[in-house]
Amino acid sequence: MTSAFKDERKETFLNAEGVDKPLKSPVPDSVLAGARRYRLQRLRDQMEIADVAALLLYDPINIRYAFDSSNMGVWTGHNPIRYALILAGGPAIMFEFKGCEHLNDGLPGIDELRNSIGWMFMCAGDRAEERLAAWADEIVGLVTHHVDKGAKIAVDRIEPDGAFALQKRGLTIVDGGQVTELARAIKNEDEIELMRWTIRVCEAGMARIYEHSTPGVTERELWAHLHFENARSGGEWLETKLLTCGPNTNPWYKECSDRECQTGEMIAFDTDMIGPYGYCADLSRSWTCGYTKMNATQSEIYTAARDQIEHNMALIRDGLSFADFNDKSWQIPDRFVPYRYSLAAHGVGMADEWPVIALHPDFEASMGGHFEAGQVICVESLIGAKGTESVKLETQVLVTETGVERLDSFPWEM
Template sequence: MLERAEEPGLQDHQRGQDVFKDPRKQTYLNPEGAHLPLRSPIAAATLDRARAYRMSRIREKLAEHDCAALLLYDPVNIRYAFDSSNQGVWTAHNATRYALVVAGGPGIIFEFAGCEHLDVGLPAVDEVRRAKDWLYLFSGEHVETRAGEWADEIVDLVASAGKNRRLAVDKIEPMGVFALQQRGIDIVEGQELTERARAIKSADEIELMRWTIRVCEAGMARMYEVSEPGRMEREIWAELHFENARSGGEWLETKLLAAGPRTNPWFHECSDYVVQCGDMVSFDTDMIGPYGYCADLSRSWTCGHVRMTAKQHELYQTALEQIHHNLALLKPGLTFREFNERSWRIPDKHINFRYPVAVHGVGMADEWPMVLLHPDFERNHGGQFEENMVIDVESLIAEEGSESIKLETQVLITATGAERLDKFPWEDD
């Protein structure tokens, strides 16, 4: 455990001062000044190659599934295929913006009114059209008519492929399914197509992801800095938002930070609870950062950075044992069932407080595969780890009456094993 600094906390400084009072802050924030944002080192050519690779993956899967076109409504899938982003959180629950990849044909973005200029210059975008929205929010009693007009346009584009009437769709409202089926379209499950496409990363994607993780770790350094007595949970969490937003990041998928008694049971989101000295502060970043990539990291430390109690230390070491054991298993060709058979076994006293997932994929968000912890594995899907997958290794350890320790690391499956992409230290470092 790092010794507590003599200087007062950030709350006693002006934000613009550059006082590196902790090795984590000095390592992970901008060395030119803590008040300055990190500067992206990503070259334009890297981004261009990543864009081309991602669209090629989509088109490969489109051919494998023998589909005439792929209709996308999920903003993460649209970002993956086209690198086009527009109000991702809002459009995730308002189906007003969509895209279509036609087999052997164009990639088309359908933007809502006034946003067409956002897609100019994107290499995968062959055409921009005005979206035909038909949600009740906008259409009221005209939903059925407008859904029909929308479906007519989609059917014409599917027919232009000259292939068949199989349309893969990642997500769609029921009225849209009905309208397309009425017009003779055979709807194919598109999530398998998109998840499998996204699962294998290119070297350029890994470079983009490393940068998002770098930004996330800078946010974590700020969180570490302000984890002092008297702070509310949500004040600590806000430091991650701050660093992500000013570095060009997108959003945080959750608000999973809790302290002290609120860590157990897990899944309390941050609140106005005032953190006390010695409380365990545990969190899961779930951060969609620069270039749309996800940094999904978890750490736990004590408020005030005081020495852990004996129980906190015992729980922490148990969680770290799970991380190290499961991480050492990962390699290409290992099936999910083989991983489960060799995976770390959670002690009985922790089973009722377990996290259900042992490892999962990550890219532009949490992705396929999802490998459950051994007590739950019989519900798991099949498959195997492959080179150039990015996998998160998870641990949540608690027992009756204790706090929870949450740890998680993000790794690249290499030809010979697994490489950790995050470097932010564990507490025993």
């Protein structure tokens, strides 16, 4: 790798003018408005298919998808204190915790705003049972106002006591995961434009990692550059801390540490970045510390990873079944099998999504289904062998009627 190549990445993905500043989205408001309308209607359409009277959402990503309502997504992901209720043929109601109502100002999908009732022990203590009863009475009252008693409602996630309380009051609870995952799986043009911008921000963060991939830098220092670019450009959070170097790359799934990267070692990472507009940029790259030429072993495993990505990406098209994809997919050589990645591909939108397609040695336990135009799919590769480093690569593609369109453009090595 030459310094010119390094400089080209900086100029292309950071800032063409050479000024270090946050990236400002060029996406017009009309695109965001179109995405909001489309997403809520997708949920309503899937509710009709599933024949449910209501959809109760606690997952902050599903709430963001439905209303574009966001409030401390990581914290509320493990503290179930804000929720939404979408009624079939009725209003869409956001339940926000007190003092945060203003965060929902101007969101057109919300027909009614109410204060949430937090009945988890952390906030309710010895009054948890009392608050649980008030919560359940309110939910059941809203549902039965629009449909008959004994209605079937879909719930994405809920604590056991909540499910029991709703059932005790006559509601039938079904898993809302199928409703939300199938709704989120197909993107319209507006969603794709929002995703393109998140990927652009992610690639700026990747360029920053690349720029600082010099001997002596720690894994955590490199990972911080992606956090920095995401945060200052309007992004949300990183789902993982998967950046390692040298021997820490194999086996995979070690998270970044204070280990210093050495000249010539492989640096490998997986972004898992929830960026601007709440969309995920899930990209992986690997390169050598200090921009050195890869040695023979590194070159061999990198070439194999590229072959897997290119081969599998070329297969994907509208209507191709996951079983047919598996049959035709790149077959991982035996020496790499013990260190393989579990997936060949998966859906992505506001986070990792349905479908999840296992790598061929593990496909027997995989799901049925087929690729559809409008899905965004991450095509993955992890290659390593006993005693080697690992190379992690991943690209994000839009499924079309004739094949795929890559949404990321950060260059491969070699």
